[in-house]
Amino acid sequence: MHEQLITPELRQWIIEQSSAGHSVESVLSAMKASGWHEDTALTALENTLKEHAWPLMQAGQPLPEPALASGATALWAHDREVRVLVSMARPRVLVLGGLLSAQECQEMVELARPRLARSETVINATGGSEVNVARTSEGMFFARAENELCQRIEARIAALVNWPIERGEGLQILRYGPGAEYKPHYDYFDPSQPGTPTILRRGGQRVATLVTYLNTPQAGGATVFPDIGLEVSAVAGNAVFFSYALPHPMTQTLHGGAPVMDGEKWVATKWLREQRFE
Incomplete structure (x- = not known):
């Protein structure tokens, strides 16, 4: 060619x-x-x-990215070996096995459970948040480094994707009951919306997402990427990572949480920012 x-x-x-x-x-x-x-x-x-076209993004800035050699089947992430199950280049998507142990998953669920409230989504017009019918889960946020478990997991994620801990938001824990879902959406903040500059003052754009499954639902609850026909099953301890160089649909990172058909689904989401997140 x-x-x-x-x-x-x-x-x-x-x-x-x-x-x-x-x-x-x-x-x-x-x-x-x-x-x-x-x-x-x-x-x-x-x-x-x-x-x-998007001056809010720093030109030429590298993205979070694991140091993954061609054909590698595992990565060392701070204190734990993580398996590479799927690796896609465009869009950049990795499915990872064993990011968290069974004990860590259970501990995270128990720490989060008493603080759950109906999940909210960002209000693009103001930069605030609100309950949205597209997101039918319960959730809560841990502050960064709030406890020893969060510190350990944050250090592991930082080592895994080569991104400083301080450029990450705190872990968000979500619980999806039977029938609950999160309709397809993008994680970046839309530059065309009036509330975006307010959001970006806390750490710039989101540039990558890592979703870790804390349990395995009896049925349903997969993470779906409609633009590329990818469906990632929710398996306890596993995770899906994806990055997006631009805040635009051309990144093909449209994704959602399919309805839970039986049981419940717990996930821990880590969003990574361009700059230090305050």
Whole structure:
């Protein structure tokens, strides 16, 4: 396959199309129709828009990423070996086995249970939060390093994805009862919404998510990625990690929690930010 070069002229054309109000999807379609390979077109769009269309993102900033050698089946994460079950490059998705022990899962559930309340979602217009019918779980947040278990897990995650502990939000614990779900959504904060600048002052954009399953439901409760046809079963101790270089649907990180059909599902979610999270 002939290599296609991303020239200054192409970058300028992308900027002009974006400034004229054309969507990323339409620009990508136009590039493909003109003969650009999809991978090259996506790289050009990501790099150019990161620098020009979304100044809230730091141009060229690395993303959280495990030091994963080609074909590796396991990673050492601070104090524990973690198995690599699935590895995808675009979008960047990893399914990991044994991130937490059975004892750690149970301890996390018991620490969180007394503090559960109906889960809320971010209000894009203000930067606040509210109960939303799309999210029918109960949840709570641990402050970062709130207790010894949180400290241990946070250190493990930081080592796993090569991202400083202080650039992570506190662990959020969620419980989904029978029928509960979280409809497909993105984890980044939409730059077009008026409440986003308020949210970003606490640590910049979210750039990656790690969801760890604290139990195994009897049926249902998978994490689904509709854009790529991926379904990750909820298995106690396992986790799914995904990163997103831009706050835009082109990252293909649309995901949701499928309804729990039998039993309940407990998860611990860790969101990683560009900068120190306060």
